[in-house]
Amino acid sequence: MKRALLTLVVVVAGCGGSGGGDDTGPDPFQDAGPEKPKDPPAVDIVVDANRNGVLEPTSPSEQADDSFTTTSGAIFLANADDDDGDKKRDSEDEIVNGADDELDLARLQIHPWAKAPEGATGVLKVDTASQPRVRLFRIAPEGTTVVPTEGLALAAADLRAGVELGIESKSFALPTWNGEVTVELVVTSAAGAELGRDSAVMRVAPFILQSDVQAPRTVYFADLRDTGHRRFQAQVTEGVVAGGAVARPIDSFKTEYTQRGQPDQWTQDHWTIGYTSMPVAGGVQRVMDVVLRAATEPRPAADFASVELLGHDFGYIHPRATDDPQTHDVSMDSHGNLDVVPPYTLGTASYPLGRILAGEGEFRKPDQTLKAYLEAQRVQPVININTEWLEVGHVDEMVSFVRTNGNARGWKLFVASPKLARQMLMTAAASNGGATLFEGKSWVDFRTGREIPAMTTIDAILADADLMQANQEAQQWIDDALVILKREVGLTDDDIVEVPFLYKSEQFGDGQGGSVSLYIAYIPGTVNQLVVGQHTVPPDPFGPVINGQDIFKADLVARYAALGVTPHFADAWDDYHRLSGEVHCGTNTLRDAPTTRWWELGK
Amino acid sequence: MTKPSKLMMMKSATLALCLGVAGAAWADGAGQVTTPADLAPAAARSLKEGIAAARKADPGAFAALAAVRGYRPEAYMTTRARKPNLAPELAGLGKRGLWPMLEALTEGLPGAGAVSAAEQQAIEVGLLDAVGKLGDARAEAVLAVAFSKAGQPGHVVATAALGLGRLCSGELDAALTGKRGAFAASAALRGVGECRRPASIDRLTTAVSSRSFSDAEVQAAAEALGKLGGSWALDAEVAAGTRLRAEADAMKAAAGQALTALERAAGRRAATATVRALRHARAMVSAK
Numbered sequence: 071m072k073r074a075l076l077t078l079v080v081v082v083a084g085c086g087g088s089g090g091g092d093d094t095g096p097d098p099f100q101d102a103g104p105e106k107p108k109d110p111p112a113v114d115i116v117v118d119a120n121r122n123g124v125l126e127p128t129s130p131s132e133q134a135d136d137s138f139t140t141t142s143g144a145i146f147l148a149n150a151d152d153d154d155g156d157k158k159r160d161s162e163d164e165i166v167n168g169a170d171d172e173l174d175l176a177r178l179q180i181h182p183w184a185k186a187p188e189g190a191t192g193v194l195k196v197d198t199a200s201q202p203r204v205r206l207f208r209i210a211p212e213g214t215t216v217v218p219t220e221g222l223a224l225a226a227a228d229l230r231a232g233v234e235l236g237i238e239s240k241s242f243a244l245p246t247w248n249g250e251v252t253v254e255l256v257v258t259s260a261a262g263a264e265l266g267r268d269s270a271v272m273r274v275a276p277f278i279l280q281s282d283v284q285a286p287r288t289v290y291f292a293d294l295r296d297t298g299h300r301r302f303q304a305q306v307t308e309g310v311v312a313g314g315a316v317a318r319p320i321d322s323f324k325t326e327y328t329q330r331g332q333p334d335q336w337t338q339d340h341w342t343i344g345y346t347s348m349p350v351a352g353g354v355q356r357v358m359d360v361v362l363r364a365a366t367e368p369r370p371a372a373d374f375a376s377v378e379l380l381g382h383d384f385g386y387i388h389p390r391a392t393d394d395p396q397t398h399d400v401s402m403d404s405h406g407n408l409d410v411v412p413p414y415t416l417g418t419a420s421y422p423l424g425r426i427l428a429g430e431g432e433f434r435k436p437d438q439t440l441k442a443y444l445e446a447q448r449v450q451p452v453i454n455i456n457t458e459w460l461e462v463g464h465v466d467e468m469v470s471f472v473r474t475n476g477n478a479r480g481w482k483l484f485v486a487s488p489k490l491a492r493q494m495l496m497t498a499a500a501s502n503g504g505a506t507l508f509e510g511k512s513w514v515d516f517r518t519g520r521e522i523p524a525m526t527t528i529d530a531i532l533a534d535a536d537l538m539q540a541n542q543e544a545q546q547w548i549d550d551a552l553v554i555l556k557r558e559v560g561l562t563d564d565d566i567v568e569v570p571f572l573y574k575s576e577q578f579g580d581g582q583g584g585s586v587s588l589y590i591a592y593i594p595g596t597v598n599q600l601v602v603g604q605h606t607v608p609p610d611p612f613g614p615v616i617n618g619q620d621i622f623k624a625d626l627v628a629r630y631a632a633l634g635v636t637p638h639f640a641d642a643w644d645d646y647h648r649l650s651g652e653v654h655c656g657t658n659t660l661r662d663a664p665t666t667r668w669w670e671l672g673k
Numbered sequence: 674m675t676k677p678s679k680l681m682m683m684k685s686a687t688l689a690l691c692l693g694v695a696g697a698a699w700a701d702g703a704g705q706v707t708t709p710a711d712l713a714p715a716a717a718r719s720l721k722e723g724i725a726a727a728r729k730a731d732p733g734a735f736a737a738l739a740a741v742r743g744y745r746p747e748a749y750m751t752t753r754a755r756k757p758n759l760a761p762e763l764a765g766l767g768k769r770g771l772w773p774m775l776e777a778l779t780e781g782l783p784g785a786g787a788v789s790a791a792e793q794q795a796i797e798v799g800l801l802d803a804v805g806k807l808g809d810a811r812a813e814a815v816l817a818v819a820f821s822k823a824g825q826p827g828h829v830v831a832t833a834a835l836g837l838g839r840l841c842s843g844e845l846d847a848a849l850t851g852k853r854g855a856f857a858a859s860a861a862l863r864g865v866g867e868c869r870r871p872a873s874i875d876r877l878t879t880a881v882s883s884r885s886f887s888d889a890e891v892q893a894a895a896e897a898l899g900k901l902g903g904s905w906a907l908d909a910e911v912a913a914g915t916r917l918r919a920e921a922d923a924m925k926a927a928a929g930q931a932l933t934a935l936e937r938a939a940g941r942r943a944a945t946a947t948v949r950a951l952r953h954a955r956a957m958v959s960a961k
Contacts, residue, residue, distance in 0.1 A: 329750065330746065330747050330750065332747065332750070332751055334751075336753050339753070400755070401753075401754050401755060401756070404753075406753075432945065432946055461754050461756070461758075462753050462754045463754075492905065499912075513761045513765060522761065522762070522764075522765035529912070532908075532909055532912050533909050533910075533912045533913035534909060535869065535906040535907075535909040535910050535913070536806075536906070537909075538903075538905035538906045538908065538909040539900055539903050539905060539906035539909075541905060542903050542904070542905035542906065542957050542960065543899070543903075543953065543957070546952075546953040546956055546957065547953075549956070550949070576758060576760040576761075576802075577760065577798050577799075577802040577832055577835070578756065578758065578795070578798060579791070579794035579795060579797070579798045579828040580828070581791065581794070583826065583827035583828065583856075584827045584828055584831045584856075584860075585798050585802075585827075585828040585831040585832045585835075590754075646753075648761075649751055649752040649753060650752045650753040650754050651752075651753035655753055
């Protein structure tokens with residue numbers, strides 16, 4: 071927004087025939103060809119409104135800086151990374167932490183006004199709501215210094231020479247702050263008359279979550295050191311490497327990561343890696359990975375995010391309201407309950423960065439602060455499905471998304487299907503009812519107690535009325551979720567892959583004065599899989615073995631192959647399945663950011 | 674999964690909180706939901722004799738129960754849900770767990786020591802549920818007192834009702850009338866759903882037609898009908914040879930009719946959770 075209050079001064083300042091300082095005139099975007107230079111007004115804040123990474127005071131598209139649209143509006147970063155290795159986010163101090171940190175600052179400039187009258191003074195300030203949220207630095211040959219956001223006083227000499235500035239945000243957008251900042255410069259004469267003013271709008275880049283169809287870079291998982299777990303790690307690594315990523319075991323026995331002397335192998339639940347980005351020179355998207363720590367109760371293993379992930383171009387955030395478990399279900403706070411529906415279009419609505427998928431219910435809910443925080447980013451509206459019927463309560467217990475061949479979307483929803491599992495067992499029972507499942511496996515005794523054999527047969531499962539009852543109920547809840555996903559995403563049956571396994575139910579006190587049946591995978595939940603490209607690592611289902619072949623595994627291999635997907639099964643029984651989790655629960659993935667530029671989405 | 678109304682839950686939660694705090698101070702008393710003194714003399718005597726005989730015949734079963742660890746933080750904090758849960762271990766005890774678990778319900782779980790309110794709740798729910806699932810009539814007296822004794826926390830009432838339902842016990846009948854309040858009635862309705870007999874559908878039908886139900890009661894009745902007429906469970910029983918196909922089909926049909934009456938009774942005032950419970954039940958009794 072540029073207003074020349076004293077036309078005479080503006081003209082004298084050299085705006086020539088271009089009508090500098092006048093925001094009327096031809097639309098600078100009518101012609102897609104090269105822009106004609108346009109002299110800036112005398113009082114001018116220059117920001118990278120045309121998003122090409124360069125400050126261009128004479129560019130008409132750069133001068134369109136008074137709003138944030140799909141085509142214009144400057145961007146700056148929440149400086150959530152740690153470029154100087156002090157294990158603090160760079161936004162937590164008032165210095166620029168080296169050359170790398172300087173790259174995280176978006177530039178703005180008070181354009182030199184060579185003919186600023188003697189005695190003129192200026193005040194540069196940020197809008198009141200944003201003042202505590204952002205930090206401005208003055209960049210000068212003698213050094214970079216923080217300046218007050220509530221008012222930087224400028225002398226005539228400053229106005230004549232121009233001022234170079236950098237801006238960072240201390241946070242991403244919040245429910246109480248939309249992340250849009252108005253920077254305003256007001257210049258007055260020695261006598262106190264206003265000589266001109268200018269303002270520019272900038273928006274802090276959002277925190278964006280990644281869907282599982284994005285290319286993987288690194289897959290993290292706990293190293294529990296024992297032989298059985300090392301075998302699991304090797305199996306996971308096979309899939310990770312096939313998917314083009316690097317496996318990164320976490321030393322889970324590090325004292326600072328243990329709780330009561332025990333490791334915490336639920337790596338998925340501790341944090342999620344997303345990213346933020348802004349345009350830099352050449353219009354290139356500069357990406358900063360950002361790890362979002364889960365809003366769970368203190369879990370030392372989650373410190374990995376701040377201890378080992380936080381670093382250069384790797385930010386860290388931990389939004390949460392309260393540690394009071396009465397306000398939310400702490401299990402639902404885990405990030406196995408936070409997924410992303412890959413990009414899609416439905417009618418006139420387009421979601422090029424996908425939509426966040428979260429689980430909650432009427433009686434059990436995760437920390438609503440996180441949900442509000444994610445909604446505040448504006449680019450990935452949240453879809454909720456009911457997961458309160460599940461013991462753990464996570465979306466990854468019933469759905470996953472995999473890049474596939476064979477449908478227009480390029481990805482499919484994989485969904486748990488007790489119905490298909492039962493059908494397969496019934497078909498197999500016709501001639502092989504005695505076939506065994508879970509051979510050699512035992513249920514949990516928490517490592518030191520008794521082993522409870524798990525082996526059973528197809529006939530025994532199909533004759534277990536309680537188990538069948540529970541699975542028919544589970545199927546109802548899954549069908550409810552599918553109704554929502556079909557409605558919100560426009561999925562057709564062709565976009566859905568049924569993944570057969572059975573749940574079991576157990577009775578719990580509900581913490582609210584009653585008791586409730588909650589469900590957990592009985593046959594290893596193969597939908598709860600690590601997705602790395604078109605390779606997946608599902609848990610070995612240890613399904614019925616007929617003629618030497620696990621029919622559940624064989625089914626998945628055959629059906630996945632038709633979709634161009636290769637499963638690499640991992641034995642997750644001892645350390646995950648019988649402790650209420652599977653492979654996805656035990657892994658976490660750093661992915662390449664999509665090429666989609668969030669600032670072009672109009673959200 | 675359906676739940677009682679929020680108001681009822683708040684009341685119950687208050688009660689549970691009070692009892693939970695008190696319970697946390699019990700040394701070696703966790704799991705105790707009643708005492709032999711609450712039982713009728715004959716039942717108390719049978720209990721005492723049963724426990725003594727079992728201890729002599731199978732002392733290992735008592736030791737195994739004492740070794741259960743699912744309520745201990747060092748155990749359940751390793752699980753993904755991080756909730757105390759005894760179900761897998763207690764199920765693993767099998768039938769030999771009956772007398773040790775009845776003893777724990779009347780004397781407290783040996784070795785438990787001081788536990789948190791959540792852990793105590795898990796012990797109580799775990800023991801009651803595991804005992805109920807054994808379907809052994811010798812547990813009825815303890816379950817009945819657990820269900821009906823004044824001042825019991827809601828989770829005890831609700832879980833004991835499921836066990837009584839497994840036994841097709843008449844101890845639920847009084848609560849079905851609503852005279853013990855909507856919470857106990859809901860618990861009893863769910864309990865009836867555990868008694869897989871045609872007569873259970875009649876009991877529910879009678880209850881539905883006898884009075885006006887609260888939303889929570891409609892939810893509970895719908896769940897129960899879904900269980901009784903659920904095609905997968907009935908097919909399982911046919912597969913197991915414990916029910917004839919014709920009887921299974923008749924139960925499905927009867928449950929469907931009872932559900933129609935329940936849907937009519939619920940009318941348009943039903944809450945979201947009630948509508949969902951009715952929809953789930955309808956799907957279950959309609960499935961082939």
